Amino acid sequence: MIKVKVKKLSPEAQIPLYATSGSACVDLVSNEDVYIEPQSTKTISTGLSFEIPEGYKMAIYPRSGISAKTPIRVANAPAQIDADFRGEVKLILTNSMQLVANKNNVYYDLNGNHFTMSSPEMKKLQLSNVSWGTIKINKGDRVAQAEIVPVLQVEFEETLELSETERASGGMGSTGV
Numbered sequence: 001m002i003k004v005k006v007k008k009l010s011p012e013a014q015i016p017l018y019a020t021s022g023s024a025c026v027d028l029v030s031n032e033d034v035y036i037e038p039q040s041t042k043t044i045s046t047g048l049s050f051e052i053p054e055g056y057k058m059a060i061y062p063r064s065g066i067s068a069k070t071p072i073r074v075a076n077a078p079a080q081i082d083a084d085f086r087g088e089v090k091l092i093l094t095n096s097m098q099l100v101a102n103k104n105n106v107y108y109d110l111n112g113n114h115f116t117m118s119s120p121e122m123k124k125l126q127l128s129n130v131s132w133g134t135i136k137i138n139k140g141d142r143v144a145q146a147e148i149v150p151v152l153q154v155e156f157e158e159t160l161e162l163s164e165t166e167r168a169s170g171g172m173g174s175t176g177v
Contacts, residue, residue, distance in 0.1 A: 004148060005051035009088055012139065013047025016146060025061065025145035028091060030137045038097040038133040041075050043090045044143060052083045052148065060091065060146045069112050071097040072135055074144055083151070091144050097133035108135050110143070 006015050016026035031047030052058055058081035062074045075092040137143060 002053060002056065002148060004053065007049045007051075008047060009049060010045075010047040014140070015048070025147045027063065027142035028060065028089070028144045028146050030091075030139055030141045030143050032137075033139050034137045036072065036093060036095040036135045036137065038071075038095050041092060041094040043092055044137060046089050046091065049086055049088050050081065051086065052081065054083045055151060056148050057082055057151050058089070058146050059149055060089075060144050063142060063145050066110055066143065070108065070110055070135060071095050071133070072110070072137075072143075081146075089146075093137070093143065095133070095135050097135075108133070109138065110135070110141055 008015070010031055013031050014029040016028060018026055028046050028048075031045040034042050034044055036042045050058060060074060060077065060079035060081065062072075062077055066072050073094045073096055075094040079092065081089055
């Protein structure tokens with residue numbers, strides 16, 4: 001068992017836990033309420049920083065349920081958190097929903113439930129408009145998953161020649177569809 005130190009940067013931040021004894025990843029939780037408009041990307045606070053042991057990294061992936069039910073995507077998946085990074089781990093989430101004109105003030109949660117936002121609510125949140133397809137991430141929502149994995153560093157050696165293989169070159173679909 002590898003020990004990873006976790007520092008809460010806010011009292012409400014949630015330390016990651018494995019959901020089951022066979023889980024490969026832990027869930028990362030939003031530490032803030034955020035609205036993500038269609039075709040927009042937001043950085044979401046986890047309220048946590050980590051001391052990942054040297055020789056390891058944290059890889060961050062989308063949660064399958066969110067990817068299946070919503071247009072929310074982890075923009076840089078798999079995101080990599082290096083062992084020497086001590087800042088807050090933030091999640092970069094994108095709402096891939098197409099923007100629909102003239103359908104406003106309706107937003108969705110991560111379960112696909114939709115809500116209508118009143119003008120006073122928008123004013124309180126300092127929002128001028130909420131476009132149809134906006135997703136609300138609630139504080140406490142499990143929005144991504146993370147895995148601690150070994151890192152193998154290599155030494156690059158410049159050469160004038162590379163060994164031949166059956167494939168040699170091509171790439172980008174050269175082995176078929």
